[in-house]
Amino acid sequence: TGLEYLFGVPSTRFSQILLIAGVMGLAMVSVLTGLDRGVRRLSELNLVIAVLLMGFVLLAGPTGFLLKALVQNFGLYLDHFFIRTFNLYAYEPRDWMANWTLFYWAWWIAWSPFVGMFIARISRGRTVREFVIGVLLVPSAFTFLWMTVFGNTAMYLDMGVAGGAISQAVQADLSTALFKFFEYLPGTTITSTLAVALIVVFFVTSADSGSMVIDTIAAGGAEETPTWQRVYWCVLQGVAAALLMLAGGLSALQAATLVAALPFAIIMLLLAWGLYRGLRADLLGVAAVPEAPLRLRLKRILAPSRRRDIEAQIERIGAPALDAVREALAEEGVAASIEREAGGVALHAKGAGADFVYRLRAASRPLPAFSLLEAPEGRRALEWRLRASSDEVGARGAYDVTDHTQQQLISDILEKLALWRTRHAFVAQQA
Template sequence: MNAPSRIRMNPPVFYFAATFILLFALTVIANPQAAGEWLLAAQNWAAHTVGWYYMLAMTLYLVFVVVTALSGYGKIKLGADHDEPEFSYLSWAGMLFAAGISITLFFFCVSEPLTHLMQPPQGEAGTVEAGRQAMQVLFLHWGLHGWGVFAFVGMALAYFAYRHNLPLALRSALYPLIGKRINGPIGYAVDGFGIIATVFGLGADMGFGVLHLNSGLDYLFGIAHTQWIQVALIALMMGAAVMVAVAGVEKGVRVMSDINLFLACALLLFVLFAGPTQHLFNTLIQNLGDYLAVLPRKSFDVYAYNQSNDWLGNWTVFYWAWWIAWAPFVGLFIARISRGRTIREFVFGVLLIPLGFTLAWMSIFGNSALTQVLDHGMTALADSAIENPSMTLYLLLETYPWSKVVIAVTVFISFVFFVTSADSGTVVLSTLSAKGGSTDEDGPNWLRVFWGVMTALVTSGLLFAGSIDSLKSAVVLTSLPFSVILLAMMWGLHKAFYLESQRQIAQMHSLAPFASSRRGKGGWRQRLSQAVHFPSRDEVYRFMDDVVRPAIAEVTEVYAEKGLSVITQEDPSHDNVSLKIGHGEEQPFLYQVQMRGYFTPSFALAGLGTQELKNRRYYRAEVHLAEGSQDYDLMGYSKEQIINDILDQYERHLQYLHLVR
């Protein structure tokens, strides 16, 4: 087999995305006031013109992944049929759990519900009903829709990379639609738009994070809440993130992330048990029930009869655009850790595991803040949510015991989340703008540095152009073209699933019977001996050399005489040999015989010592097709029987091509 090429920059993707982002950043930095006004006007246009589209698109992404998981396609593996998950279920769940935590949870968990309380999309402000509606909206913004688009992108990346051996890139999802042209201008444009959306999504996250950290430092040490301080914080933390990304100190980062996760859970439990615990448990269940009850209606609620388009654009449309912008980043991460999972367990794991923590966090902090305002008259907290939202969480924590220590811990947790998110973001951006290498290989270090600098520039420029409003506007605008690409990816993924189902139907057609028995001509005694024989590595090597390779060579010669495009590939280690037949633009036929080792069963090891039994292995010459192992062994077949098996599988492949034409 040919070794994968070295990973390197993908020039068309890199130059397209980098040029757009650099020009945008320099324009905003050079003319911050004019850029801020233009961005705000553009967001108002988007809210009034395509707000309905964002609402519909996000609902389609969610419905698509849920229906796919519940259908027969849910049994398909994200990888070859014989692939097993790399991580245990517990470890995988833990990583999904960590993926759901971001510094923006700290920024919005208090400020958003209080803002909706005082400025509701409909109804009277400052009432108990407004507070209940605020939690419904909060759960909508942080609930299933967002994780649905993450699950969709992760599923598409993992399916085409691990099951069809295409690049771990967004363009691969369009292969069923445009074929090899994914490696041309159309495919590169798809990856470029994905990078642009991701940079602005990360920039928004970084902008909210910097505002949150600046407020914490202001509260603790009196550090001024100014734009230049924020730029200094961006440079400091992005510099730290880039150094971590380049150094590759994964173990240290992982340990720090684990500690941070523990501290975040501790902070959540502290707020729960130091506050009105019984009320917070009650409201958590109430909020969950309200959310599930209004989910279908809220998914399509554009407030068309309330004339609240400005509210919709500032909140729901922004959130949907932000989730879309983050989808390549988080989707690539969850695809990397999910090889070997079925689509069904992948979808429901991604939808439900992080969601539980996120909604619990939002409910506990949000209802704690609502209680302070509605029951204790703390109107200053509500005013802060509107006038200075980045300070609101600290003002809430001020009402708890040991507030200074708790706030200091919160600032520390936020800082580490900031660095780890930015670190992961630069690595993902470098991968999206690179080509070659294996699917598990990250992009070059210099690309990580470059994208770190670009993201920092974009964030700084947007903060100067109008702070929060500019961050929201940029995300809404840059996510718009990528949202259309996601719809095309959905079409491509659906077509790929259809083709897979037709392949399974074709596998059930046996178009030509075998010329002779599969197990030789020595009668039932030889058949039984073969069944209980567990060959050694050397026996399988000899079988591969003496029987399998001559059979494939003979078939290759005949296929070549018929004018077919035939390629035989052999691994340097001689562990496998394969035959590949091209069919132009149609999917090629692949037949591979691969030697695989297994531990010998104990009943076959009578008379051996314990240590010998433990280490003894046997080997099989297994048949693999393009979709993975077929789970049967050729040992004991004659050359003629192997040739018949190749022909049988090839005729099934032709039947598959017939069904999908």
């Protein structure tokens, strides 16, 4: 519609298909040139254009009014946060809720899986704090600024020099409202052209990042994939978009987005629970081991642990720690034993009704594609860890004790033993 408004290009199905093909062609070039060159450069270009366009509107528009509106809008948002979040207009139904709020929520949910994986890949080496600031706080602040600059300027002009023309354009054809808005600012042709370029690059960066993530998933996590495979996923994305456009136009694309969002909403709740459990387990591990020894930390940075490393650690540190606790229990008259199990060793203390069991096992996991510790030639690397668990919490509650010293392992065993003792009683060993 922007091309039709600016250059008179008719908005037909044929022109829309050509536009999809052009966007996917640019996305293909971006994907083939790689993450650091193609995708990164386009994203930086997009950011520069967006900041320049917003800065121009801020300076060319009612600057003082906009700065006041920014502060007031932020305050109103905080004041009405819970009301706006939970108000679904049940007693006064409005089309706005379905056409805008719910639609965009569904849109963001549908995009979240691949966007999340892409952000995780480019955020390698960042701390959780840096990730939260860079992914949540900075974009939210930029969105506040963007909506205030463009939204409040449009309202200011519409109530002033435009005399309602901008709101009429919104009612007639929403897609032309942005270009009607630029007519009341200096340099209309330049700003409108920049807006079209910004929209196109936004589409390209969305398509290339989506193709990269799908390609990585299909390749089992490998980042270095054949060229034809990357081209295949780019083409398939374009074909799917074109078919949906031909089948039902923009409404078909929107319907497909809404349908895809529902199952992902459930998955996102499960992911949130998984994130909580992961952070909690990490916090418990940090509390147990305040600071890993220098050489252990350096070794983890340089290379992932191998199976034989963990098995050797069980013999050198794990088994002696369990045996020390067993001997102490025996001295107190408690029946206890050490048993070898597949991949590890366990301490058993006889209890009335339920035994106390503390296990140490070697466990492997594939390193994520965005990990700093990667296998050569794009293969998935395996990292072996020493994990502890007790029957009280089950295998799902296993946690990492790779960096524990023997004394720290003994302390951890005694902590779990004290927890078990609050609900069970020991059985004395036979004389």
